[in-house]
Amino acid sequence: MARAVEAASVREMGGAAFAQVGLEAEGPQPAHATRLAVSHVNLYYGDHHALKDVSIEIPEREITSFIGPSGCGKSTLLRCFNRMNDYVKDCRIEGSITLDGQDIYADFNTTLLRQRVGMVFQHPNPFPMSIYDNVAYGPRGMGIKNRSELDDLVEESLRRAALWDEVKDKLKASGLSLSGGQQQRLCIARAIAVKPEVLLMDEPTSALDPISTVQVEQLAMELKRDYTLVVVTHNMQQAARISDSVAFFLLGELVEHGPTAQIFKAPRDRRTEDYLTGRFG
């Protein structure tokens, strides 16, 4: 209900809503190269056809948001990007997904793939170890053992995750001792410590308070200078605030994908409009 009200107000306010969140309603967008290209992907969980002939291009150094009602396949597609669905029994995928032109389902080292495509989940999930070790975990796994090199990476990652000032004096404290919002920023620091190219975020703020939400949104907008971000969100105002483009999914289908202002102000498909105005979902 809250989502419907938010969505409706975004639409009714038209251009004003976008002025408020600093978006240009129209005009040329900087063209970015395609980082991930999804072509005719069908995904099945056993007999359940969860993604239906999905094709989408994800440009580098932009935020692409996935929206749509519960169960429409947003997380499923996100998990295809780093082959997390490989762990799901009876999951079968057809079609192709390329990262910088290379098919990730062909002969591709999945450890390397998950370094290049990092993920942040809905509920902050720090490892039960110190703040320092949480961030150093990935780099250590990549073979970085030198203490000062690790120190630098930990500091740089925590700074980029806008958490350094809050934790610099307690790096040995458990990651689990932090607040929810701090834990989520720690998870972002952990994800970026291995210098991925793509960062996937599945409802990264749904468990956070409004202040932490704003911090994570600001962080996402900072990070897109260097990274490609794909964010799943149920919060339409968040999608309007942070995304360069928005993809709307319904029942496993990609209904439409376009610049954020176009999707909210002038959706091409009736189903997108019905969803945004709260008529279903």
Ligand SMILES: Nc1ncnc2c1ncn2[C@@H]1O[C@H](COP(=O)(O)OP(=O)(O)OP(=O)(O)O)[C@@H](O)[C@H]1O
């Ligand atoms: N591991 C799994 N095994 C079997 N079916 C699954 C599995 N994961 C997801 N599904 C099914 O696939 C469909 C898409 O699920 P998915 O989690 O991608 O939806 P979603 O759009 O992320 O939903 P939400 O907004 O609720 O997170 C749903 O019908 C779901 O029940």
Ligand SMILES: [Mg+2]
């Ligand atoms: Mg989901």
